[in-house]
Amino acid sequence: MPKATETTLEIDLNALTQNFKYLKSKLKPGVKFMGVVKAFAYGSDSRVIAKKLEQLSADYLAVAYASEGILLRDEGIQAPILVLHPQTVNFDKIVARCLEPSIYSPLMLQRFIAFAEANQLKDYPIHIKINTGMNRIGFAPNEVQAIADLMGSTTAVKVKSIFSHLAASEDMGNKAFTEKQLALFQESSERLIKLLCYQPLRHSLNTSGILNYPNAQFDMVRSGIGLYGFGNDAIENQHLKPVATLKSIVSQIHHIKKGESVGYNFGFVATNDTKTATLPLGHADGINRSYGKGKGFVTIHGKRAPMIGNICMDMLMVDISGIDCEEGDEVVVFGQKNTADEFAETINSISYEIITAISQRVKRIVIEDKF
Numbered sequence: 001m002p003k004a005t006e007t008t009l010e011i012d013l014n015a016l017t018q019n020f021k022y023l024k025s026k027l028k029p030g031v032k033f034m035g036v037v038k039a040f041a042y043g044s045d046s047r048v049i050a051k052k053l054e055q056l057s058a059d060y061l062a063v064a065y066a067s068e069g070i071l072l073r074d075e076g077i078q079a080p081i082l083v084l085h086p087q088t089v090n091f092d093k094i095v096a097r098c099l100e101p102s103i104y105s106p107l108m109l110q111r112f113i114a115f116a117e118a119n120q121l122k123d124y125p126i127h128i129k130i131n132t133g134m135n136r137i138g139f140a141p142n143e144v145q146a147i148a149d150l151m152g153s154t155t156a157v158k159v160k161s162i163f164s165h166l167a168a169s170e171d172m173g174n175k176a177f178t179e180k181q182l183a184l185f186q187e188s189s190e191r192l193i194k195l196l197c198y199q200p201l202r203h204s205l206n207t208s209g210i211l212n213y214p215n216a217q218f219d220m221v222r223s224g225i226g227l228y229g230f231g232n233d234a235i236e237n238q239h240l241k242p243v244a245t246l247k248s249i250v251s252q253i254h255h256i257k258k259g260e261s262v263g264y265n266f267g268f269v270a271t272n273d274t275k276t277a278t279l280p281l282g283h284a285d286g287i288n289r290s291y292g293k294g295k296g297f298v299t300i301h302g303k304r305a306p307m308i309g310n311i312c313m314d315m316l317m318v319d320i321s322g323i324d325c326e327e328g329d330e331v332v333v334f335g336q337k338n339t340a341d342e343f344a345e346t347i348n349s350i351s352y353e354i355i356t357a358i359s360q361r362v363k364r365i366v367i368e369d370k371f
């Protein structure tokens with residue numbers, strides 16, 4: 001890999017392939033795989049990731065919002081795409097681009113059926129989301145009869161899948177709660193299937209669910225974070241490889257005298273003569289202002305340089321005392337060695353938040369070995 005010459009997010013498709021294969025190896029025969037590519041594929045590049053997942057024969061893709069699905073259709077992605085959090089206002093776009101909505105309330109189901117009938121659709125695929133304890137979105141289990149009644153009144157839409165989402169699948173301390181959720185899902189989805197008189201797919205597991213609850217795979221699993229290299233668990237992380245590496249460069253070097261300050265509001269005051277580097281990377285690029293003032297570090301020539309002072313919008317400063325480097329040298333913020341989840345821990349965050357925060361301003365570079 002050539003050295004970075006500006007702030008870039010490298011996207012390693014070899015790592016994606018490896019993670020995909022590892023997660024697939026956890027599945028029972030016949031269980032389908034849905035690759036979750038919401039939020040620009042967890043901050044990387046959803047077009048590139050979706051294309052690769054399609055090449056790898058992922059059965060399904062999922063996005064959060066309609067606009068994210070439209071971006072993929074514009075790119076020529078043909079795989080079925082579940083929209084996890086569609087809004088009524090987007091029904092026309094969803095249908096026009098062959099996206100498949102998650103439906104999570106009686107009112108929403110009524111509205112989608114009315115929309116589908118008005119447009120003379122036939123068996124349009126929808127996905128019924130059941131709330132089993134997360135209490136975010138989803139039908140209550142006691143609304144199953146109402147779902148079946150509405151579905152029985154129309155041929156415009158058809159239930160393609162029934163699903164639920166786990167609130168704490170990574171936390172084995174709350175295994176009992178998760179098992180309760182899974183039992184409720186099993187029971188309510190079975191009731192719905194009986195009333196529908198046909199058999200939609202069922203799915204309940206996210207990445208940690210795949211790793212921790214192998215008996216609850218049903219017909220499909222939905223994986224996001226695992227694809228991008230994080231298993232929410234130190235042992236699982238050894239089998240997974242981070243896809244995204246954030247790099248920057250040294251823009252300028254300063255020699256700060258004892259007593260001088262660096263950055264806005266004297267966020268750093270030198271207690272000794274200090275050598276600093278300024279990087280073209282700031283909170284507008286996704287480096288939270290909780291970093292700085294000694295929290296978080298980058299590596300330059302393999303050596304740690306702590307982030308000092310307040311993170312600016314477009315720049316941040318690091319202490320490079322004792323590091324032999326010059327203007328233009330490459331800087332690594334996080335990647336396959338100093339990983340985003342370790343970087344996240346510094347500010348009590350999680351890998352999910354750190355990687356999805358990398359803003360669109362940061363140039364993406366795709367890496368893939370051609371075999």
Ligand SMILES: *Cc1c(COP(=O)(O)O)cnc(C)c1O
Nearest residue numbers: 036165206207222223224225226
């Ligand atoms: C984001 C999301 C997922 C993916 O979760 P990971 O922990 O990233 O694997 C799965 N299902 C739903 C409903 C989601 O919102």
